[in-house]
Amino acid sequence: MSPRRPVANLDRETETALVERAKAGDFDAFDQLVRSCERRIWAICWRLLGEKEEAENAMQSAFLKAMEALESFRGEAGFCTWIGRIATNEALEILRRRKRREGISLDAFATENDDGPIPHPELLVDWREDPSRSIERAEVRRILDTSLDALSPGLRSVFVLRDMEGLSISETAEQLGITEANVKVRLLRARLALRELLTRAFGGQQLVHTHLEHAGLGGLASAAEVPS
Amino acid sequence: MSDCKDLLGALAEYLDGNEQAEMCTELRRHMATCEKCRVVVDSSRRTIELFRDEELVAEVPVDARDRLHLNLKNAWKLCRGESTGT
Incomplete structure (x- = not known):
C-alpha cells in the first residue's frame, strides 16, 4: 500500500519548497514532508505512551492537525519540530485521559511524590563498551x-x-x-x-x-x- | 566537594550541560579521585546519549505507517477537494 520508504531528514531549502508546494495544494509534497518526520513523531508518541494503539492515534491526530493548520505554519521552526510539538500535546492529552479513566487524578502530572528522597545510585559498575x-x-x-x-x-x-x-x-x-x-x-x-x-x-x-x-x-x- | 554527598545536585547541573558551573568544576575534580562517582556520572551521561541516538529510535510499524498515509490522503481530498495525484 505504501511502497515508498521514509526519506531522510530534508535540508531546509528542500523543506521550504515542499511546504510551499503543499500549501498550494500538492499532496505529494505534503506526503514527503510527513515521511521525513514520521519516525521522529512516532518516537515521541511511542515513548510517551508506550502503547501501540494509543501511539498510532496520537501520531495520526498530530499529522491531521498539522494538515489542517498548514497555512499557519510560518517556518520559524523546522517542520518536524512544529509537528513534534503538536504530537507531544496529542500524546499528553491521551495520557491525561488515560489517567482520568483510571480515576487516579484530574492531572496526570501532578501526582508524583516530588518531595520524597531521591533513591541512591546502587549499581556502581562500568558499562561494557558502547x-x-x-x-x-x-x-x-x-x-x-x-x-x-x-x-x-x-x-x-x-x-x-x-x-x-x-x-x-x-x-x-x-x-x-x-x-x-x-x-x-x-x-x-x-x-x-x-x-x-x-x-x-x-x-x-x-x-x-x-x-x-x-x-x-x-x-x-x-x-x-x-x-x- | 570534599566527599560524595553533593554528587546528585552537581550531577543534575552537569548532565544539563552547565559544566562551567562552579559545582561542576568541583565534581570533575572529585571524579578524578573517586571511582564510584565517576562511574555514576559516566553511566548517567551514556544513558541519556543512548536515548538520544536516532538510530536507536523505534521504527514506525509498517501497518501504522500505511494507515497514516492512507488516512492523510483521504483527509486531504475531503478538506481540500483537490487531486492527490496517484
Missing part, C-alpha cells in the same frame, strides 16, 4: 523501550520532553503544567532510574550491588534536592 556496538540494535532498542516503560508517566514525560525532545526546563514545565523545580527533581529521578535499569543490562561482568553508604555517602538522599 552497547550499540556489542549488542544487536534491535535488542538495544527493546531494552530502552522496556526501561522507559518502567517509569511512571510523570517521570517518563519529563525525560522524553527534556532529554529526548530537547525542550528547555521552562518549556518542559510549561508543557506539563508543573513547576521548573519539579521538572528538575523528576528529571534527576528519571535519569537515575534509567541509569540503574540500563546498568543492569549493559554493566560489565563484575556487576556488584553496592549502596553508596559503603563509600561514605550516607545522607546522600537528603542532599539530593536539586538547586532551582
Whole structure:
C-alpha cells in the first residue's frame, strides 16, 4: 500500500519548497514532508505512551492537525519540530485521559511524590563498551523501550520532553503544567532510574550491588534536592 | 566537594550541560579521585546519549505507517477537494 520508504531528514531549502508546494495544494509534497518526520513523531508518541494503539492515534491526530493548520505554519521552526510539538500535546492529552479513566487524578502530572528522597545510585559498575556496538540494535532498542516503560508517566514525560525532545526546563514545565523545580527533581529521578535499569543490562561482568553508604555517602538522599 | 554527598545536585547541573558551573568544576575534580562517582556520572551521561541516538529510535510499524498515509490522503481530498495525484 505504501511502497515508498521514509526519506531522510530534508535540508531546509528542500523543506521550504515542499511546504510551499503543499500549501498550494500538492499532496505529494505534503506526503514527503510527513515521511521525513514520521519516525521522529512516532518516537515521541511511542515513548510517551508506550502503547501501540494509543501511539498510532496520537501520531495520526498530530499529522491531521498539522494538515489542517498548514497555512499557519510560518517556518520559524523546522517542520518536524512544529509537528513534534503538536504530537507531544496529542500524546499528553491521551495520557491525561488515560489517567482520568483510571480515576487516579484530574492531572496526570501532578501526582508524583516530588518531595520524597531521591533513591541512591546502587549499581556502581562500568558499562561494557558502547552497547550499540556489542549488542544487536534491535535488542538495544527493546531494552530502552522496556526501561522507559518502567517509569511512571510523570517521570517518563519529563525525560522524553527534556532529554529526548530537547525542550528547555521552562518549556518542559510549561508543557506539563508543573513547576521548573519539579521538572528538575523528576528529571534527576528519571535519569537515575534509567541509569540503574540500563546498568543492569549493559554493566560489565563484575556487576556488584553496592549502596553508596559503603563509600561514605550516607545522607546522600537528603542532599539530593536539586538547586532551582 | 570534599566527599560524595553533593554528587546528585552537581550531577543534575552537569548532565544539563552547565559544566562551567562552579559545582561542576568541583565534581570533575572529585571524579578524578573517586571511582564510584565517576562511574555514576559516566553511566548517567551514556544513558541519556543512548536515548538520544536516532538510530536507536523505534521504527514506525509498517501497518501504522500505511494507515497514516492512507488516512492523510483521504483527509486531504475531503478538506481540500483537490487531486492527490496517484
